[in-house]
Amino acid sequence: MASLGSIRRSFAPWADPKAKPYIRFENVTKRFSDFVAVDDLSLSIYEREFFALLGASGCGKTTLLRMLAGFEQPTSGRILLDGQDLRGVPPYRRPVNMMFQSYALFPHMTVEANIAFGLKQDGMPKAEIAERVRQMLKLVKLEPFAKRKPHQLSGGQRQRVALARSLAKRPKVLLLDEPLGALDKKLREETQFELMDLQHDLGLTFVVVTHDQEEAMTMADRIAIMDKGRVLQVATPAEIYEAPASRFVADFIGSINIFEGSLVKESAGMTEIRDTSGADFRVAAPARAAPGDLVWLAIRPEKMRVSRERPPEAENALNGEVWDIAYLGDMTIYNVKLDDGRIVKASMINSMRRLEDALTWHDRAWISFPADAGVVLAE
Amino acid sequence: MRKLVSGLGGRAVIAVPYLWLFIFFLVPFFIVLKISLSQVTIAIPPYIPVFNWQDGLAGFFQKLGALSLDNYLWLADDPLYVNAYLSSLRIAAVSTLLTLLVGYPLAYGMARAPLAVRPILLMMVILPFWTSFLIRVYAWIGILKPEGLLNQFLMFLGLIDQPLIIANTTTAVYIGIVYSYLPFMVLPLYATLEKMDYSLIEAAEDLGCTPLAAFWKITFPLSLPGVLAGCMLVFIPAVGEFVIPDLLGGSGTLMIGKTLWNEFFANRDWPVSSAVAIVLLLILVLPIVYFQRAQARAQERAG
Numbered sequence: 001m002a003s004l005g006s007i008r009r010s011f012a013p014w015a016d017p018k019a020k021p022y023i024r025f026e027n028v029t030k031r032f033s034d035f036v037a038v039d040d041l042s043l044s045i046y047e048r049e050f051f052a053l054l055g056a057s058g059c060g061k062t063t064l065l066r067m068l069a070g071f072e073q074p075t076s077g078r079i080l081l082d083g084q085d086l087r088g089v090p091p092y093r094r095p096v097n098m099m100f101q102s103y104a105l106f107p108h109m110t111v112e113a114n115i116a117f118g119l120k121q122d123g124m125p126k127a128e129i130a131e132r133v134r135q136m137l138k139l140v141k142l143e144p145f146a147k148r149k150p151h152q153l154s155g156g157q158r159q160r161v162a163l164a165r166s167l168a169k170r171p172k173v174l175l176l177d178e179p180l181g182a183l184d185k186k187l188r189e190e191t192q193f194e195l196m197d198l199q200h201d202l203g204l205t206f207v208v209v210t211h212d213q214e215e216a217m218t219m220a221d222r223i224a225i226m227d228k229g230r231v232l233q234v235a236t237p238a239e240i241y242e243a244p245a246s247r248f249v250a251d252f253i254g255s256i257n258i259f260e261g262s263l264v265k266e267s268a269g270m271t272e273i274r275d276t277s278g279a280d281f282r283v284a285a286p287a288r289a290a291p292g293d294l295v296w297l298a299i300r301p302e303k304m305r306v307s308r309e310r311p312p313e314a315e316n317a318l319n320g321e322v323w324d325i326a327y328l329g330d331m332t333i334y335n336v337k338l339d340d341g342r343i344v345k346a347s348m349i350n351s352m353r354r355l356e357d358a359l360t361w362h363d364r365a366w367i368s369f370p371a372d373a374g375v376v377l378a379e
Numbered sequence: 380m381r382k383l384v385s386g387l388g389g390r391a392v393i394a395v396p397y398l399w400l401f402i403f404f405l406v407p408f409f410i411v412l413k414i415s416l417s418q419v420t421i422a423i424p425p426y427i428p429v430f431n432w433q434d435g436l437a438g439f440f441q442k443l444g445a446l447s448l449d450n451y452l453w454l455a456d457d458p459l460y461v462n463a464y465l466s467s468l469r470i471a472a473v474s475t476l477l478t479l480l481v482g483y484p485l486a487y488g489m490a491r492a493p494l495a496v497r498p499i500l501l502m503m504v505i506l507p508f509w510t511s512f513l514i515r516v517y518a519w520i521g522i523l524k525p526e527g528l529l530n531q532f533l534m535f536l537g538l539i540d541q542p543l544i545i546a547n548t549t550t551a552v553y554i555g556i557v558y559s560y561l562p563f564m565v566l567p568l569y570a571t572l573e574k575m576d577y578s579l580i581e582a583a584e585d586l587g588c589t590p591l592a593a594f595w596k597i598t599f600p601l602s603l604p605g606v607l608a609g610c611m612l613v614f615i616p617a618v619g620e621f622v623i624p625d626l627l628g629g630s631g632t633l634m635i636g637k638t639l640w641n642e643f644f645a646n647r648d649w650p651v652s653s654a655v656a657i658v659l660l661l662i663l664v665l666p667i668v669y670f671q672r673a674q675a676r677a678q679e680r681a682g
Contacts, residue, residue, distance in 0.1 A: 106583075169587070
């Protein structure tokens, strides 16, 4: 896993201007009667990338995936796969395979027959099919279940059969529609890492649709955040978390505190903001706005600190009352109510928290953050 | 699950259908069976022996001795009956196949129609039931006869210059059966096709199937329970069908329902016609039992 991490770090074809995208959506729009599912969307996905389409239900992510698989045709725009325009290419001639959210296993066939289905369709010789099926069963650790029917399997096993079936034809691109959606939390976490290893070992391009940000953050090389048929930001998980491009993205990924205010001035890399309650903030982040403009300062809870006294080194601090404490084992989340009624969230790792003189409900407290903690978001 | 049928109330509820079957199926069946073992005579009722409460036990056993299998031997002897049975089975089988060929695309189209349109289509399939069956079959005489609507229309189009002879042939019987029994085929087919997960077809296409291949490998095998149910619902009543061959068929159309009617009303031979009915029942019961066993097994497998 250590080597995997370093490979992943060095894998960034999207940063290379000479790299050719493997999948390319060009101004793709998809309308269902009067509903616009995908709105003039352009997107590049590179070979061997683990790409996640993340968004709430109805944001168009599944439609995008289905257009790539060939089940839907774009109303306008085009989709290129390895330079080839996919318009008019039916699903059964596309070198992509899909793992369905419902798994869509054929109920009247055994696990073996399900996995062999696509190979038989291609007219592969019988001996080769048997060998490939054996490999696939081994890959997903289902060898003892080859003769079972789908209804005799657990949810996790079915998910693996679906995965094996979609991988059996060795597609250039594997599309996964909420691949872990039907699994319970523990199994989901295990499977996430299995999928990552699999994608890396097979050297495939994965495009996964999910509404689960944690899942996307864990698995993907890059994430596209979608809303109302548009892509709001495409970036690595770290970039999306640390430097969200808009309030929607900031709000969608993880929890975040957002202060509304106006830009006072920006100089020497420092941005000064006066928030609506009159507090002044100094942050080391570019504002991309003119003085007087409405801006938002976004700060993650884990970058906030709660203390009884104002820390002398803190560049920004607010005074309030401890309103709620949620103890989560590894960390504690404090909701501090400011004097104007706004609630600010701070999370502190419990190994760093001093247990003696711990803050408790209704204590007065300072909530502070350093200058490099936040991002400034303009309209 | 055992708790489900406990107590007197629970037993009483279960007893109702059994009682119903006993009174309206089993008792009449034994009456017909008894008549089939009797001898024809000119009397009221037209058969002997007639059991009577006044006979006492000795008289009962004496009359029981008078029952015989003569009528069944008679059926086996006369090729008329054997031919009628075989011809009925053939006509029923062919019409079942034709009904399936017409009904499957219909049911498929309905199941794939937009959700809002489906109830209307379903209504249109059921609608003919609101008119008397007899009248609808009569209407076909008007359509099929030599100077009927079909021939007039075809001659108007110039496709034929001699009227087609369809009325009073076996072809007309096929048309009548397919028309009359179509809903019994379409409804079970529609039920299985409608609840089928469409993503299975997409998965098949994704794995390299053309739409046609996906139909034969996925849709059709998964709709087999509906195909079987529809075929049984058409085949079983079609074997014993009387009205359609009587009205639309000709003298060449031999069907057991017509033979039975002749024995009963024309010859007034109740014992022979009862034997005809019992044999028909046996012929049909065997495949039904087999079918039910197969279904129970399939359900067990589906768990």
